[in-house]
Amino acid sequence: MRLLTTALTSFLDALLPPLCLLCGAKIGVASGAGDVAFCTDCLADLPVLQAAHCPDCLIATERGERCGACLAHAPDFDHAHALYRYDFPVNRLIHALKYHARFAPARTWGLMLAGETADFPADCVLPLPLHPERLAERGYNQALEIARHCAHARRLPLDVDSLQKSRATPPQSSLSLKARQRNLKGAFSCQSDFSGRHLLLIDDVLTTGATANEAARVLKLHGAASVGIAVVARTVRHY
Numbered sequence: 001m002r003l004l005t006t007a008l009t010s011f012l013d014a015l016l017p018p019l020c021l022l023c024g025a026k027i028g029v030a031s032g033a034g035d036v037a038f039c040t041d042c043l044a045d046l047p048v049l050q051a052a053h054c055p056d057c058l059i060a061t062e063r064g065e066r067c068g069a070c071l072a073h074a075p076d077f078d079h080a081h082a083l084y085r086y087d088f089p090v091n092r093l094i095h096a097l098k099y100h101a102r103f104a105p106a107r108t109w110g111l112m113l114a115g116e117t118a119d120f121p122a123d124c125v126l127p128l129p130l131h132p133e134r135l136a137e138r139g140y141n142q143a144l145e146i147a148r149h150c151a152h153a154r155r156l157p158l159d160v161d162s163l164q165k166s167r168a169t170p171p172q173s174s175l176s177l178k179a180r181q182r183n184l185k186g187a188f189s190c191q192s193d194f195s196g197r198h199l200l201l202i203d204d205v206l207t208t209g210a211t212a213n214e215a216a217r218v219l220k221l222h223g224a225a226s227v228g229i230a231v232v233a234r235t236v237r238h239y
Protein backbone atom coordinates (compact mmCIF):
# COMPACT_ATOMS: atom_id res chain seq x y z
CA MET A 1 0.00 0.00 0.00
CA ARG A 2 2.79 2.37 0.96
CA LEU A 3 4.65 1.50 -2.25
CA LEU A 4 1.51 2.20 -4.23
CA THR A 5 1.04 5.56 -2.49
CA THR A 6 4.69 6.39 -3.19
CA ALA A 7 4.33 5.49 -6.87
CA LEU A 8 1.10 7.47 -7.15
CA THR A 9 2.63 10.51 -5.47
CA SER A 10 5.62 10.56 -7.84
CA PHE A 11 3.26 10.08 -10.77
CA LEU A 12 1.16 13.07 -9.70
CA ASP A 13 4.31 15.12 -9.00
CA ALA A 14 5.42 14.50 -12.58
CA LEU A 15 2.01 15.28 -14.05
CA LEU A 16 1.09 18.50 -12.26
CA PRO A 17 2.35 21.86 -13.54
CA PRO A 18 5.32 23.14 -11.51
CA LEU A 19 4.05 25.19 -8.59
CA CYS A 20 6.20 26.56 -5.80
CA LEU A 21 5.98 24.10 -2.91
CA LEU A 22 5.88 26.91 -0.40
CA CYS A 23 3.63 29.64 -1.82
CA GLY A 24 1.87 27.83 -4.68
CA ALA A 25 2.97 30.37 -7.29
CA LYS A 26 3.51 29.07 -10.83
CA ILE A 27 7.20 28.58 -11.49
CA GLY A 28 8.03 30.30 -14.76
CA VAL A 29 10.36 28.94 -17.42
CA ALA A 30 12.78 31.74 -16.61
CA SER A 31 13.38 30.29 -13.14
CA GLY A 32 13.95 26.84 -14.61
CA ALA A 33 10.66 24.92 -14.71
CA GLY A 34 11.18 21.26 -13.96
CA ASP A 35 14.45 21.90 -12.19
CA VAL A 36 13.22 23.77 -9.17
CA ALA A 37 10.50 23.13 -6.62
CA PHE A 38 10.40 26.69 -5.34
CA CYS A 39 9.80 30.12 -6.84
CA THR A 40 12.76 32.48 -6.87
CA ASP A 41 11.42 34.50 -3.92
CA CYS A 42 10.81 31.49 -1.67
CA LEU A 43 14.16 29.97 -2.62
CA ALA A 44 15.90 33.18 -1.55
CA ASP A 45 14.01 33.13 1.77
CA LEU A 46 15.06 29.65 2.88
CA PRO A 47 17.23 29.57 6.02
CA VAL A 48 20.84 29.56 4.83
CA LEU A 49 23.62 28.01 6.87
CA GLN A 50 25.15 30.41 9.40
CA ALA A 51 28.18 32.19 7.93
CA ALA A 52 30.19 31.41 11.07
CA HIS A 53 30.47 27.65 11.37
CA CYS A 54 32.98 24.92 12.14
CA PRO A 55 34.84 24.24 8.86
CA ASP A 56 34.87 20.49 9.59
CA CYS A 57 31.30 19.72 10.65
CA LEU A 58 29.39 22.96 9.81
CA ILE A 59 27.93 23.46 13.28
CA ALA A 60 27.53 27.15 14.12
CA THR A 61 30.46 28.57 16.07
CA GLU A 62 30.93 32.12 17.29
CA ARG A 63 33.59 33.28 14.82
CA GLY A 64 33.77 30.36 12.42
CA GLU A 65 36.36 28.55 14.50
CA ARG A 66 36.65 24.75 14.66
CA CYS A 67 34.16 23.36 17.22
CA GLY A 68 35.25 21.60 20.40
CA ALA A 69 34.18 18.16 19.20
CA CYS A 70 36.19 18.45 15.96
CA LEU A 71 39.20 19.86 17.83
CA ALA A 72 39.10 16.89 20.20
CA HIS A 73 38.62 14.40 17.40
CA ALA A 74 38.70 15.42 13.71
CA PRO A 75 35.87 13.80 11.75
CA ASP A 76 36.60 10.89 9.43
CA PHE A 77 34.95 12.71 6.54
CA ASP A 78 37.17 15.17 4.66
CA HIS A 79 34.69 17.85 3.64
CA ALA A 80 31.11 18.69 4.55
CA HIS A 81 28.43 20.66 2.72
CA ALA A 82 24.93 21.75 3.70
CA LEU A 83 22.47 23.87 1.76
CA TYR A 84 20.46 25.11 4.74
CA ARG A 85 19.98 25.29 8.48
CA TYR A 86 17.53 22.68 9.72
CA ASP A 87 14.90 25.31 10.40
CA PHE A 88 11.45 26.27 9.18
CA PRO A 89 10.36 25.66 6.44
CA VAL A 90 13.22 23.34 5.36
CA ASN A 91 12.56 21.06 8.35
CA ARG A 92 8.90 20.64 7.26
CA LEU A 93 9.90 19.88 3.67
CA ILE A 94 12.43 17.30 4.81
CA HIS A 95 9.87 15.73 7.13
CA ALA A 96 7.39 15.52 4.23
CA LEU A 97 10.04 13.99 1.98
CA LYS A 98 11.10 11.49 4.63
CA TYR A 99 7.75 10.36 5.98
CA HIS A 100 5.13 11.32 3.39
CA ALA A 101 6.91 10.61 0.09
CA ARG A 102 6.76 14.25 -1.00
CA PHE A 103 9.66 13.96 -3.45
CA ALA A 104 9.30 17.27 -5.27
CA PRO A 105 12.18 19.11 -3.53
CA ALA A 106 14.58 16.15 -3.86
CA ARG A 107 15.51 17.04 -7.43
CA THR A 108 16.13 20.72 -6.64
CA TRP A 109 18.25 19.78 -3.64
CA GLY A 110 20.18 17.10 -5.54
CA LEU A 111 21.04 19.62 -8.26
CA MET A 112 22.04 22.23 -5.70
CA LEU A 113 24.29 19.74 -3.89
CA ALA A 114 25.93 18.88 -7.21
CA GLY A 115 26.78 22.58 -7.60
CA GLU A 116 27.85 22.88 -3.99
CA THR A 117 30.32 19.98 -4.24
CA ALA A 118 31.50 20.64 -7.81
CA ASP A 119 35.02 21.67 -6.74
CA PHE A 120 35.58 18.47 -4.77
CA PRO A 121 36.80 15.31 -6.51
CA ALA A 122 34.37 12.40 -6.50
CA ASP A 123 34.38 9.07 -8.32
CA CYS A 124 30.91 8.10 -7.17
CA VAL A 125 27.94 9.21 -5.09
CA LEU A 126 26.51 7.09 -2.27
CA PRO A 127 23.31 7.74 -0.32
CA LEU A 128 23.51 7.16 3.42
CA PRO A 129 21.77 3.76 3.57
CA LEU A 130 18.76 2.83 5.70
CA HIS A 131 18.60 -0.47 7.53
CA PRO A 132 16.68 -2.96 5.30
CA GLU A 133 13.87 -3.18 7.88
CA ARG A 134 13.41 0.57 7.96
CA LEU A 135 13.61 0.68 4.17
CA ALA A 136 10.87 -1.96 3.91
CA GLU A 137 8.74 0.02 6.37
CA ARG A 138 9.17 3.34 4.55
CA GLY A 139 9.30 2.01 0.99
CA TYR A 140 12.14 4.31 -0.07
CA ASN A 141 15.32 5.96 1.16
CA GLN A 142 14.98 9.74 1.14
CA ALA A 143 18.78 10.11 0.89
CA LEU A 144 18.73 8.09 -2.35
CA GLU A 145 15.96 10.30 -3.76
CA ILE A 146 18.31 13.29 -3.36
CA ALA A 147 21.53 11.44 -4.26
CA ARG A 148 20.26 10.19 -7.63
CA HIS A 149 19.80 13.77 -8.88
CA CYS A 150 23.16 14.87 -7.51
CA ALA A 151 24.92 11.94 -9.21
CA HIS A 152 23.11 12.58 -12.48
CA ALA A 153 24.00 16.29 -12.47
CA ARG A 154 27.65 15.53 -11.71
CA ARG A 155 27.67 12.67 -14.25
CA LEU A 156 28.90 10.29 -11.60
CA PRO A 157 27.84 6.72 -10.93
CA LEU A 158 25.40 6.21 -8.07
CA ASP A 159 26.41 3.37 -5.76
CA VAL A 160 23.49 2.03 -3.72
CA ASP A 161 24.92 -1.42 -2.95
CA SER A 162 28.41 -1.07 -1.51
CA LEU A 163 27.57 0.63 1.76
CA GLN A 164 24.94 -1.12 3.86
CA LYS A 165 23.32 -0.32 7.18
CA SER A 166 23.89 -3.70 8.72
CA ARG A 167 22.49 -3.01 12.16
CA ALA A 168 19.37 -1.10 13.11
CA THR A 169 20.23 1.64 15.60
CA PRO A 170 17.90 3.45 18.00
CA PRO A 171 17.28 7.15 17.25
CA GLN A 172 20.44 9.16 17.89
CA SER A 173 18.84 12.34 19.17
CA SER A 174 18.12 11.07 22.67
CA LEU A 175 21.69 9.90 23.28
CA SER A 176 24.84 11.57 24.58
CA LEU A 177 27.86 11.85 22.25
CA LYS A 178 29.62 8.85 23.82
CA ALA A 179 26.44 6.78 23.72
CA ARG A 180 25.91 7.78 20.08
CA GLN A 181 29.36 6.58 19.11
CA ARG A 182 28.81 3.28 20.95
CA ASN A 183 25.37 3.00 19.38
CA LEU A 184 26.90 3.17 15.90
CA LYS A 185 29.66 0.58 16.32
CA GLY A 186 29.21 -1.98 13.54
CA ALA A 187 26.20 -0.13 12.14
CA PHE A 188 27.62 -0.03 8.59
CA SER A 189 29.27 -2.61 6.40
CA CYS A 190 30.92 -2.19 3.03
CA GLN A 191 31.02 -4.72 0.18
CA SER A 192 33.47 -2.95 -2.12
CA ASP A 193 37.14 -2.11 -2.35
CA PHE A 194 37.30 1.67 -2.72
CA SER A 195 41.11 1.88 -2.87
CA GLY A 196 42.19 5.36 -3.96
CA ARG A 197 38.64 6.46 -4.74
CA HIS A 198 37.00 9.74 -3.78
CA LEU A 199 33.47 9.29 -2.47
CA LEU A 200 30.57 11.64 -1.91
CA LEU A 201 27.98 10.64 0.70
CA ILE A 202 24.52 12.20 0.54
CA ASP A 203 21.98 12.48 3.35
CA ASP A 204 18.99 14.67 4.14
CA VAL A 205 20.12 16.04 7.51
CA LEU A 206 23.39 16.26 9.39
CA THR A 207 22.46 16.17 13.06
CA THR A 208 25.34 15.15 15.28
CA GLY A 209 27.58 14.11 12.45
CA ALA A 210 28.14 10.78 14.22
CA THR A 211 26.32 8.72 11.58
CA ALA A 212 28.12 10.33 8.63
CA ASN A 213 31.35 9.98 10.54
CA GLU A 214 30.89 6.27 11.15
CA ALA A 215 29.96 5.70 7.48
CA ALA A 216 33.08 7.63 6.40
CA ARG A 217 35.22 5.60 8.80
CA VAL A 218 33.98 2.33 7.30
CA LEU A 219 34.47 3.59 3.72
CA LYS A 220 38.04 4.57 4.56
CA LEU A 221 38.69 1.16 6.10
CA HIS A 222 37.75 -0.08 2.64
CA GLY A 223 40.37 2.10 0.99
CA ALA A 224 38.54 5.37 0.19
CA ALA A 225 41.04 8.18 -0.44
CA SER A 226 38.53 10.82 0.64
CA VAL A 227 34.93 10.96 1.77
CA GLY A 228 32.76 14.06 1.61
CA ILE A 229 29.33 14.45 3.16
CA ALA A 230 26.69 16.65 1.54
CA VAL A 231 23.30 17.22 3.13
CA VAL A 232 20.26 19.39 2.60
CA ALA A 233 20.29 20.80 6.13
CA ARG A 234 22.52 21.06 9.17
CA THR A 235 20.79 21.14 12.55
CA VAL A 236 21.26 24.26 14.62
CA ARG A 237 23.05 23.99 17.90
CA HIS A 238 20.85 24.16 20.97
CA TYR A 239 22.72 25.58 23.92
Ligand SMILES: [Zn+2]
Binding pocket: 020, 021, 022, 023, 024, 025, 038, 039, 040, 041, 042, 043
Ligand atom coordinates in the same frame (compact mmCIF):
# COMPACT_ATOMS: atom_id res chain seq x y z
ZN1 LIG B 1 7.15 30.51 -3.65
Ligand SMILES: [Zn+2]
Binding pocket: 054, 055, 056, 057, 058, 059, 066, 067, 068, 069, 070, 071
Ligand atom coordinates in the same frame (compact mmCIF):
# COMPACT_ATOMS: atom_id res chain seq x y z
ZN1 LIG C 1 33.01 20.71 14.14
